[in-house]
Amino acid sequence: MDNSYAAIMARKNEIIRASVGMDYSSFEYDGIGFDYEAMMAATGYTLPELQRVQSLFSVGNTPLIELKNLTTLARKCAPKGKGARIFIKDEATNPSGSFKARRSCTSVYQAKKLGYKGVVTATSGNYGAAVACHAAMAGLKCIVVQECYDSRGIGQPEIIEKARKCEALGAEVVQLTVGPELFSTVLRLLEETGYFNASLYTPFGIAGVETLGYEIAQQFRTKYDRDPDVVVCTNAGGGNLTGTARGLLKADCRAKVIGASVNLTGLHMASDEQFNKKSFTTGHTGFGVPFCVNPDRSDVPRSAARPLRYMDRYVTVTQGSVFFITEALASLEGLEKGPAGNTALAAAFRIAQDLDEDQCIVVQETEYTGAGKHINPQLSFARQNGIDIHFGDPKDEIPGKSIILPAHPSLIQVTDVDLDRVRRSNIKNAVGTHKNELTDQDIQYLIDETNSNEEFVRNVIANL
Amino acid sequence: MAKKGDWVQIHNIVLKPEERSDALPEDTKKHPLEMWVKGYLQSDAEIGDEVEVITRTGRCASGKLVNEAPYFEHNFGFLIPEVLKIGDMVREITFGGDD
Numbered sequence: 378m379d380n381s382y383a384a385i386m387a388r389k390n391e392i393i394r395a396s397v398g399m400d401y402s403s404f405e406y407d408g409i410g411f412d413y414e415a416m417m418a419a420t421g422y423t424l425p426e427l428q429r430v431q432s433l434f435s436v437g438n439t440p441l442i443e444l445k446n447l448t449t450l451a452r453k454c455a456p457k458g459k460g461a462r463i464f465i466k467d468e469a470t471n472p473s474g475s476f477k478a479r480r481s482c483t484s485v486y487q488a489k490k491l492g493y494k495g496v497v498t499a500t501s502g503n504y505g506a507a508v509a510c511h512a513a514m515a516g517l518k519c520i521v522v523q524e525c526y527d528s529r530g531i532g533q534p535e536i537i538e539k540a541r542k543c544e545a546l547g548a549e550v551v552q553l554t555v556g557p558e559l560f561s562t563v564l565r566l567l568e569e570t571g572y573f574n575a576s577l578y579t580p581f582g583i584a585g586v587e588t589l590g591y592e593i594a595q596q597f598r599t600k601y602d603r604d605p606d607v608v609v610c611t612n613a614g615g616g617n618l619t620g621t622a623r624g625l626l627k628a629d630c631r632a633k634v635i636g637a638s639v640n641l642t643g644l645h646m647a648s649d650e651q652f653n654k655k656s657f658t659t660g661h662t663g664f665g666v667p668f669c670v671n672p673d674r675s676d677v678p679r680s681a682a683r684p685l686r687y688m689d690r691y692v693t694v695t696q697g698s699v700f701f702i703t704e705a706l707a708s709l710e711g712l713e714k715g716p717a718g719n720t721a722l723a724a725a726f727r728i729a730q731d732l733d734e735d736q737c738i739v740v741q742e743t744e745y746t747g748a749g750k751h752i753n754p755q756l757s758f759a760r761q762n763g764i765d766i767h768f769g770d771p772k773d774e775i776p777g778k779s780i781i782l783p784a785h786p787s788l789i790q791v792t793d794v795d796l797d798r799v800r801r802s803n804i805k806n807a808v809g810t811h812k813n814e815l816t817d818q819d820i821q822y823l824i825d826e827t828n829s830n831e832e833f834v835r836n837v838i839a840n841l
Numbered sequence: 842m843a844k845k846g847d848w849v850q851i852h853n854i855v856l857k858p859e860e861r862s863d864a865l866p867e868d869t870k871k872h873p874l875e876m877w878v879k880g881y882l883q884s885d886a887e888i889g890d891e892v893e894v895i896t897r898t899g900r901c902a903s904g905k906l907v908n909e910a911p912y913f914e915h916n917f918g919f920l921i922p923e924v925l926k927i928g929d930m931v932r933e934i935t936f937g938g939d940d
Contacts, residue, residue: 549897
């Protein structure tokens with residue numbers, strides 16, 4: 378069999394169909410769009426069924442913790458009467474240590490149900506640990522493919538820790554140097570093994586996160602007899618935000634959903650030289666923005682993660698601000714967690730200062746911490762790589778050159794991403810060369826995709 | 842010398858620079874795409890030999906032997922004094938001062 382890059386990529390559709398057990402072409406419209414809700418429904422799992430599946434894996438029902446001291450700190454930085462109550466959903470208490478457990482256990486359950494002998498997943502992050510964990514529980518084999526090293530063979534400590542954890546849970550870890558051709562390696566492994574493709578972006582994975590949003594609403598109503606006002610989600614590939622928002626809507630909770638990413642503007646995600654210049658391997662703009670513009674850049678034909686459909690606002694925070702807030706969470710709340718999951722917390726800390734004291738803002742995840750995956754080794758690694766780390770005003774931080782730790786918590790700021798600009802890019806990308814062939818169904822699809830309106834969509838198309 | 846049955850790490854070139862995707866920045870494209878896999882060695886060998894291993898999933902993989910008894914060395918880094926200062930600062934602002 379021809380295993381050249383081009384030949385493997387040419388077999389992509391048949392490999393995906395065989396390895397996900399889902400025919401994506403059945404959801405395609407005649408025009409540019411597809412039936413998203415039909416694809417989500419094709420999992421065959423209702424929300425109560427998802428909760429049941431997750432309980433089989435001891436996933437979910439994580440604590441909702443009020444961060445009273447961090448709230449006090451935010452109020453000290455805010456005008457009088459401002460400073461919403463800050464809450465965090467302690468997803469690190471899931472087996473495998475992150476919200477990704479919700480995403481993986483439905484995939485692994487589905488793989489087992491369909492009779493696959495194992496699962497393959499492409500991830501350098503917590504998702505690998507989650508898949509390895511649930512594969513272990515289900516008695517399935519597991520291969521995790523990581524983008525791990527630069528051309529000097531130097532690996533990101535955070536990713537190496539994930540390799541360790543996956544191996545500890547019985548998985549085979551395949552490690553690669555920098556490059557998007559990781560996808561072709563995954564396809565080849567799927568073909569070789571006949572395993573299930575536990576992609577991050579199938580409907581199974583995203584539907585699994587719906588329980589998180591649903592749980593937040595339920596816990597709030599039980600404990601505080603009200604709904605939260607704002608839910609902040611760390612945003613990378615978009616699945617976290619998409620699933621959480623869908624779960625909130627299923628609970629009829631109308632909290633505003635805000636995405637937050639670490640600002641890594643200027644760093645190219647496929648650059649060998651810049652790979653180890655970043656101190657966040659996920660939750661950053663290098664994934665967050667491109668996946669909003671084109672969700673289908675993922676490893677399945679149609680991604681179930683479509684964050685632009687659900688985002689009310691999208692903000693960025695600096696690396697230094699996230700490191701700062703991670704240490705504050707440990708020092709003020711006794712919660713030592715991994716930094717990447719605290720991206721949304723840094724944003725919430727600032728957004729809370731614009732809200733009234735009686736309002737409630739929820740950060741919907743934490744992640745586990747450990748060697749390599751902790752502010753201390755990550756800052757050490759940055760310093761070793763020549764990154765200038767100092768106290769100052771985070772607005773002066775230059776990704777890849779400096780990490781500026783806020784000299785005072787009041788210096789933590791959020792920067793709004795221009796969502797209309799992202800929407801325009803999304804539409805431009807979706808329309809491609811089909812500008813003159815668009816049907817009313819296509820227009821409605823674009824309205825849904827961008828959470829906008831007909832006037833906005835038609836205006837953008839007219840200006841393409 | 843690594844013995845048959847030892848846990849080892851092997852290395853492969855998946856794509857030579859000229860075989861890589863066109864959609865890559867120049868600094869990445871000048872390097873090959875490399876891969877490392879671990880498994881049980883299938884015959885006695887020296888570092889640098891082409892060998893076969895059986896991985897944790899039972900897959901047979903071949904490549905150059907690069908590491909005998911591989912283990913993890915990542916840790917909690919060295920002292921970052923700024924981290925201590927952040928802890929002191931937020932405690933002082935939150936709890937200190939008024940009383």
